[in-house]
Amino acid sequence: MAESRIVVCPHCHAPNRLPAERLGDGATCGKCKSPLFRGEPLALDGDSFDRHIARSDIPVLVDFWAPWCGPCRSMAPAFARAAKQLEPDFRLAKVNTEEEQALAARFGIRSIPTLALFRNGREVARQAGAMDQASLVRWVRRQG
Ligand SMILES: [Zn+2]
Numbered sequence: 001m002a003e004s005r006i007v008v009c010p011h012c013h014a015p016n017r018l019p020a021e022r023l024g025d026g027a028t029c030g031k032c033k034s035p036l037f038r039g040e041p042l043a044l045d046g047d048s049f050d051r052h053i054a055r056s057d058i059p060v061l062v063d064f065w066a067p068w069c070g071p072c073r074s075m076a077p078a079f080a081r082a083a084k085q086l087e088p089d090f091r092l093a094k095v096n097t098e099e100e101q102a103l104a105a106r107f108g109i110r111s112i113p114t115l116a117l118f119r120n121g122r123e124v125a126r127q128a129g130a131m132d133q134a135s136l137v138r139w140v141r142r143q144g
Contacts, residue, residue, distance in 0.1 A: 002019045002020070002021070003019070003020040003021075004017050004018060004019055004020060005017070005018055005019075005020050005023060005057040005058065006018075006055055006056060006057045007023065007027070007036045007037075007056065007057070007058055007088075008051055008052045008055050008056045008091075009029035009031065009032060009034060009036060010034070010036070010037075010038060010042040010091075011029065011032050011034035012029060012031055012032040012034065013047075013048045013051045013052065014029060014030070014031040014032065015051075015055045015056075016029055016030050016031075016036060018036070023036075023037075023058075023088040024037075024087075024088050036088075037087045037088050039083055039084040039087060040080055040083050040084075040092075041063065041079060041080060041083045041092040041093055041094050042091075042092075042093050042094070043093070043094050043095075043096065044062070044093045044094065044095050044100075044103075045095075045099070045100055045103075046100055046102055046103060049062075049093075049095065049100075049103055052091065052093065053118045053121055054121045056091060057120075058088065058089070058090060058091045059089075059090050059091070059117055059118065059119040059124075059143075060090070060091045060092075060093055060117070060118045060119075061086070061090050061091070061092050061093070061115060061116075061117050061118075061140055062093045062094070062095055062115070062116050062117075062118065063075070063079050063092070063093070063094045063095070063113055063114075063115055064095050064097050064103075064104060064107070064109045064112055064113060064114045064115075064116065065094060065095070065096060065097065065112050065113045066096060066097050066098045066112055067096065067098060068098070069112050069113065071112075071113060071129070071130040072112055072113045072130070074130060075113055075130040075131065078131070078132055078133035078136060079092065079094070079133075079136065081133050082133050082136050082137050082140075085133075085137050086137060086140060086141075090117075090140055097109055097112060107123070110128075111128050111129070113128075113129070113130055114126060114127070114128045115127045115128075115131070115136070115139075117140065117143050124143060125139075125143045127139060
């Protein structure tokens with residue numbers, strides 16, 4: 001039997017089961033018909049965060065940031081370009097810690113930007129401080 005993966009839709013947050021080899025094929029969501037990968041990070045809030053982290057078979061890299069943070073804003077374009085490079089092996093997401101203070105508190109985010117990688121609902125790696133695109137992609141790939 002072909003291997004399958006659950007991909008959570010970045011638009012309506014419905015879980016979609018796909019054959020692993022079809023992930024990069026421009027697949028769309030069975031529920032809302034949006035592309036499952038858009039080549040850009042998605043913004044998560046308290047509800048959508050858990051839907052993605054808990055259900056996704058694709059590791060999710062989360063950028064915890066805030067609008068007032070200069071290094072966060074400087075890293076944003078690199079993070080966006082990294083999404084193009086890392087999808088569909090990884091999903092890239094952003095959490096605005098100013099709006100989502102409960103999430104920031106739950107994960108003990110003390111400095112921003114902080115990047116955290118989640119696999120199967122668990123945090124498996126964390127890196128504080130801004131990174132350029134190449135270092136970011138290297139760091140994420142190194143985590144497997
Ligand atoms: Zn959808």
